[in-house]
Amino acid sequence: MxxxxxxxxxxxxxxxxxxxxxxxxxxxxxxxxxxxxxxxxxxxxxxxxxxxxxxxxxxxxxxxxxxxxxxxxxxxxxxxxxxxxxxxxxxxxxxxxxxxxxxxxxxxxxxxxxxxxxxxxxxxxxxxxxxxxxxxxxxxxxxxxxxxxxxxxxxxxxxxxxxxxxxxxxxFGITVDEPQRPAAPAAAAPAPPRTTPAPPRPAMARPLATPHAAPPVTAPPPPAAPPAPAPQPVRLSKVTLTKAAPSVSLAKQGGTSGALRVNLNWQMRRHLGGRGSRWGGGQDLDLDLCALYELADGRKGVVQALGNAFGSLDRPPYVHLDGDDRTGAVATGENLTVNLDHTQDFRRILVFVTIYEGASSFADLHATVTLHPQHGAPIEFFLDECTVPSTVCALALITNTGGDLLVQREARYLVPQRGVSPQRTIDRAYGWGMNWTPGRK
Missing domain, CATH: 2.60.60.30 (sav2460 like domains)
Known part of the structure; x- marks a missing residue:
């Protein structure tokens, strides 16, 4: 056809x-x-x-x-x-x-x-x-x-x-997670009948008397096996950030604890391998998902594959890069995780992506960024079409505002000056003020 x-x-x-x-x-x-x-x-x-x-x-x-x-x-x-x-x-x-x-x-x-x-x-x-x-x-x-x-x-x-x-x-048989509604106050109901014996009252001290035969000891019944956990229903809710509505509160979405996974995946519109083929399907393109962080105590740094600065979840900076993917697949892609149990330790986190090798700009890149809180609705947005010779793109700025993390869609392509690294370029644009040295991976 x-x-x-x-x-x-x-x-x-x-x-x-x-x-x-x-x-x-x-x-x-x-x-x-x-x-x-x-x-x-x-x-x-x-x-x-x-x-x-x-x-x-x-x-x-x-x-x-x-x-x-x-x-x-x-x-x-x-x-x-x-x-x-x-x-x-x-x-x-x-x-x-x-x-x-x-x-x-x-x-x-x-x-x-x-x-x-x-x-x-x-x-x-x-x-x-x-x-x-x-x-x-x-x-x-x-x-x-x-x-x-x-x-x-x-x-x-x-x-x-x-x-x-x-x-x-x-x-078709899917169990869907419906929004929780506040329960209506219920009238007081009579207490249900006891199904297990009440614990014995503590014995009162009594004077010594003639000994009696001790009653036979009956072994307690073995504890019942815990019920199998009910299957978790499917969550359909999501949040899409746009130019008109570029920010969202994590707390309002239920994302106040646990892990926040940031996923980047991409496609190529045109490629030598044929129209519609994936960019990153071979080994010729390498995109790196990175994050600049500033902690509440003033410490600053970067999480990236370059220099093996993968970070950590259980100690500062509480941000970890999961790996270095070259396929752009949704199921894998580039993933970076933030420990929301340490929200109070963050001042701001800037998530960005650089082209490490394989392309001179993002001009033909079609990318989706999705933030998956462990608790709460996913947050997604798409990158605009790139019209400048950019090798670094600011994706999202996560800022601590009164104990809540605010996610701001950036989708901002930057063009490094001659001889200036993508990392230094994004540092200057967002005023991080760090010192940079050449690195490899």
Whole structure:
């Protein structure tokens, strides 16, 4: 099927049993809500567990067959991408439902919505469905892969939901975490009957008397095994930072303790390997996620792979770089963790990214930054298109404001002067005032 041919609703077409890229796309503009791609792996019409739901908060299936690759914006269009490797789908999975959900509006406000399936290796289009006539829907089942005679087919579905991603997910058996509501005061109820004997009262001292035979000692029953922990429901909530709403309080999102993981992943719009191929898929590009920190006691420093300054979570600076990734994959990518149990020890943290090697600027980079608090909703934002010869980009500034950490979207590309390092450039822009020496990794 050619890329310019769109399927009609209800029609189907064979697809190769290989790695496929599933792209949800639409035209951006003022008043257009964001949209998100998701996939549900079904056996006999339902998920086997909540792990069969792949979306922005759960970006990879345990089997590796489906993963959420993330968004990019180019030329007035937005795409959100899933990668599906049909050869790795477990045998009891019969269908993979491909869905879209609107964030902050309805699909009647989302122009030119479509879903396209392409071969991940060649970029050749295998199927495309342009979804027509949306009105009040807040979620859509756009298409599905299903098994047929030893192979796989794609069907254009176009079924709308007015109950959003939550309604669509629960229809297929997902347990969704609903917002906690304050409990209404209840009338006093009579105490329940005791089911275990009350502890004996302490014996009163009494005068010595003739000895009596001691009563037989009965061994207490063995303690009951603790109940198995209930499965944790899926959280659908998230926060998206934009130019119009660039900051958020971690405390208001519930992120006051535990670990805060900052993830960076990226894609390339153009590459010598072919249009649409991933930047960072080979070993030629190396992006480094870094952080400048200033502690409450005035100490300053940097966490980065350069010079093996990976930091630490359980001692100052309470910031740790997890590793050095070159793929840009959502499930891995570059990850930096902040220990929120030491919020009082922070004054400010600036998260930034540099090009270590493999490119001269961020001009063709499409990156997503997601902050995952251990408790609370994820916070995500996207980098604007780079139009300057930048090798360093400030991503987010986290500032302690009265004991609460405020996350500010920066998305600011900087151009180092000749002979000035990216690190020194970002230091000067944000007034950190550190001394820098050359480093290697």
């Amino acid at each position: 050619g890329a310019d041919m769109s399927m009609s609703k209800g029609s189907n077409t064979p697809v190769p049993t290989t790695a496929l890229r599933v792209q949800l796309g639409w035209r951006s503009g003022p008043g257009v809500p964001d949209a998100d791609a998701s996939a549900l792996l079904l056996a006999t019409g339902k998920v086997r567990s909540d792990g069969d739901f792949v979306f922005y908060n759960q970006p990879a299936h345990p089997s590796g067959a489906v993963r959420h690759e993330g968004k990019r914006t180019a030329g007035g269009h937005v795409t959100d991408t899933l990668v599906v490797d049909l050869a790795r789908v477990e045998g009891d999975i019969e269908r993979i439902v491909l869905a879209a959900s609107a964030d902050g509006g309805t699909f009647g406000q989302v122009p030119d919505l479509y879903i396209e399936v392409t071969d991940a290796a060649t970029g050749r289009s295998a199927a495309r469905f342009d979804s027509p006539g949306a009105t009040v829907e807040t979620a859509f089942l756009l298409g599905e892969f299903y098994r047929r005679q030893g192979g796989w087919k794609f069907r254009a579905v176009g079924q709308g939901y007015s109950s959003g991603l939550e309604g669509l997910a629960t229809d």
